[in-house]
Amino acid sequence: MRLIKQNIERKTGEGSAVLLPEEPEDLWHAYNLIRPNDLLRASAIRKVISESGSGSRSNERVHTTLTIRVTKLDFDPQAAQLHVSGRVAEENKHVKLGSFHTLDLELQRNFTLEKAEGWDSVALDTLKEAVNQDAKVQLWAVIMKEGLANICLVTDHQTILRQKIESNLPRKRAGSTEHEKQMQKFFQTTFDSLLRQLDLANPKPLLLASPAYTATHFQSFIKAQAASGTNKGLRELLPKITVAQSASGHLHSLNEVLSSPAVTAKLSDTKFARETQLVDHFFTLIRKADNRAWYGPRESEKAVEQGAVGKGGGVLLISNGLFRSQEIEVRKRWVKLVDEVKEQGGEVRVLSSMHESGRRLESLGGVAVICTWPIEDLDDGEVEEEDEVHENGEVDEAWHENGDGHGIEGRVEHVEDIDFA
């Protein structure tokens, strides 16, 4: 994303920014930046119906620039499309004030964003991250086991499941080669789907992970294809393939793959690898019953209140899903928490809810802290309050049932739902 122009007042956070999304990932950033009530100005195509004096109607599609007050965002990670609905805030000759419009933000087209509540620190960080042009890492990963392959694209901020291949493999049995045949078929299907996703002209690293030997076999399968086929691009892909072990062929195993030494050696210092390690560290701490690690909104807030998430190892892990809350108050609450930790000198990590690490965090309520000193019994006296939350949450049975109670959109918007369904 490119920042074309900005006049944001540092102190008050007022002002607007003109941004140019360049690649699909930028729409994800835009999705995290734009909040309900913001003013968004972008080019739009609108069907204008005009009625002539005689009562006959004609409609035409008009290219125009509209400013809307955002009411709803809808992000489709698969297609990388962001639809922003709202009411027109500036009248023009085609569109009346207050009429509804849904803007589809497009790549290579400027949009102007003005924050209703001003640009808070989190929004500014998101903006900085979005316009950061440093080498962006992307890799393809195939997490597989016999009969199941998940082809996904891992970027700095997202893990997008592009294709899931499931096939029914008969078990081995004496005197039958059915299993082998079906296995070859399964590899072929996976390979074909993978090719459709990959851009061979500009190959990105490809990570194959599976329990046991499936990934290795698949690698040899690709090699065989490259050797026999006429597809030259395929040969350039070969050196970019990394094979790793995972405990299962399901998507959430991507976590352990990304944090495994074999992979980190090759993909070191990517944002997701660091995030994964941090979450792993947190999990390790809490497993050891170390009272420095706490999770959950209230616990984290209390810890921060006590100043335990400060200099010298204090880390706040927070999912960006929390900041996407439809309610302004909820967002403010989290922004305040982030600001406080920063003030205390602690480290703040905003994890993408579209990464596996972010998902793990979301299952913990979206926020966790690693304190500088152990705190006892942060969770005392919480039980009653928590109950309500759980009751609300249980309706939806999503990733984390107490999610909506704390204002996480997460699954509620069914955005992340789609790609991992």
Place this chain on the structure above:
Amino acid sequence: MQRVKNVDFDEDELYDDDDEYGEEAEMYLQEDRANFAALTPVVRAELEEVGLQASDKEIQDALWNYYWDVAKAVTYLKNNRTPKPPQQTFKKQEKPKSKFDEAAERSAKGLDEEVGHVVKIIVESPSDGSEGTPCMLPPRDWFRDVPWTLPPGTQGHLVPAAPVYRPRLLGGSSKLAKAAEERGKKAATTSAEEFTANGASSSLDRPTKPKEPKENKAPSTVDEPKNSPMREKRKPTPPPSSGLAEEMPDLRAEPTDFARTLSARPTPDTLPAAMSLLNLLGSERSEDPFKGPSPDGTVTKAQNRSKGMTKRPLANKTQALKLDSAPTQAAQPKVGSRGLDVPRLWAEEKAKRKPSAAFVVIGHVDHGKSTLMGRLLLDVGAVSQRDIDKCVFGLASSTISQYQKQASEMGKASFALAWVMDTSAEERERGVTFDFAQHHFSTPKADFTILDAPGHRDFVPNMIGGASMADMAVLVVDANQLDSGMKGQTREHILLAKAVGLKKVVVAINKLDAATPPWSQQLFETVQTDIKTLLATSGFADEDIKFIPCSGLAGTNVVNPPKPSSPAAWIPKAHFTLLQALERSIPPPAKPTTTTAAQELLKQPLRMQIIDVFRGSITNPLSIAGRIASGTVQIGDVVTIQPSGEKAAIKALDVSDEPRDYAVAGQICTLHLSEIEAQHLRSGDVVCSSQHPVRVAKSCTVLIEVLEALLPQPVDVHFGRLHVPGWISQLVETVDGEGEQMKRRPRVLEAGQRARVRVGFEEGVPLVVGERVVLRNAGVTAAYGRVE
């Protein structure tokens, strides 16, 4: 203006109903009478102006019907009294004017409350004692052909074409009928127009939508365009219904013969247009929707029938198939087998049968599980040269020695025996079992099914699948590599065996021939102690554990006890051979408790998890294998596969590779299916009875024993063969041994705790309460428990 006019039309209708039974004036309310008193003179004066006479009664009737609208009443009476048809046309033209008049009149005479009265009556009428819904019917029947009363259902929302019904329209009112006679044919069209319009507006109280377009289709008149929008506006006020309510008592009065003749119910053939339109509009709702069987009922019926039906064609089919492959007599019992009382048959047959059991072979990788099983099969004669010829290599190669030759060519001579179990090229090449293998063998005392599980940690999911089918476990431990196993899969497999509910364990302490010194009794005892401790901590009872020293490769003490001269001579004195131990571990079938429990299990609805979907043979292109968890199944049954919900018919079934007519809970069987596509079947799906299909759930509560610290986090969830991604969404509570709550909403679950957690799944999973579940995370078994 328009509104008033519309009111006028509505009242017109009411007048009609009323007029005929107008004698019931005593039922008028107090206010009504007051109104009559006030308005009658006015009307009379009006009429006298144009030189007409009218009785009080007539005036009152008119007023009543026009809701105290003096102008209308006057117009009506005028029309009624003036015999000439042209009068009608005059009236029409005059209409707009009359509204003005009326308005002026009203204001002049201070009768503004007129309208108020209309409303009042409407409001009051429901509380009228005289009113009753059943009474609504007679007038409807009566005026069946009159479009502007509540039309009966059969007539639907049709405004009938005017010319056809005109005389009968008038039949609704004796007075009008008279007038109509006088008017003659010429006036017909106009009057039709008027009444059609009336009819349309009167039908406002019918809340039916389809009516609207029909009205537009009504004969076009000058008024028509004006009327339609007005109708819309009038909707909120329901005077017609109130009018009807008011006139209830009238309805009971006897109509005159003349009226009866005129208003006789039209014969059905006079209503063809109405009927067809009704049908077009799909107004079947007038019929009693509950008359026939409910949709569900129909489906059930169809299903029930199809159960019987499919059986027959299927029977024929199978019969035909059998005719090809087997003698006719094979088909005969099949037909008879339908509707078998399987539990009874099973009980009868049970006495005659040898006991049977399935055991899973577990243990760490490379501890010699497959080799030991290969040896067992060879020594009991289950793997003979012929068998191998037939099922492994075709006729080209044969026997274990052949394996040996091949194996030694690959530099893995010692793996030859294992190849009986490891049939896939991949497994042989690597010398590691990937997926569990299944083999049957019989001894004089019992029938066995071997489930040879893979030991490698990457294949633990397959091991769980295998273990979930077994009745008992054979734990193979390499006496020389105890430590690797204790850390690795020996421990994990023991836990998993416990997790899937196995109780009996035969521990085969293997590779004693390779120990230093060979067959060291001391080594055996050390290992025995260690494993015993491990098993005891995992919750296995002492009496359920048997220890066997043996060597799979050499074949010592597997089937045949060692020779007295060998260094292993100490074994027979204190220990059984592996085979003996297995035979003794089978739960004795005669025990009354087990029998009743087993009987109970048979009566439950069918549940069978699919372990494998494959192409059985040319005659059976789609087969599934699995262990029946509960219930029974027989040829011809229609079963449901969950979660796809598809139904399939069972064409044939095999138990232990032999065709049978039925199979019962506890047996591992192969079902040959028909009438289903392979895409609806996956390993891990559940076959269940169509009457009681398994519920498919996206989340469940699980009571678990925690082995590794757990947070709300993603986990791999295993239900037997089913292996799905899921996540712990909530730590509900930790509980003590009795299931009593200890702490609500714990922050973290630590190893060794019992807890209740909520588990969610991305996709629907067929779940049975009480089903055993294993949660794994990052390649480690984190917890096991049961679905609640």
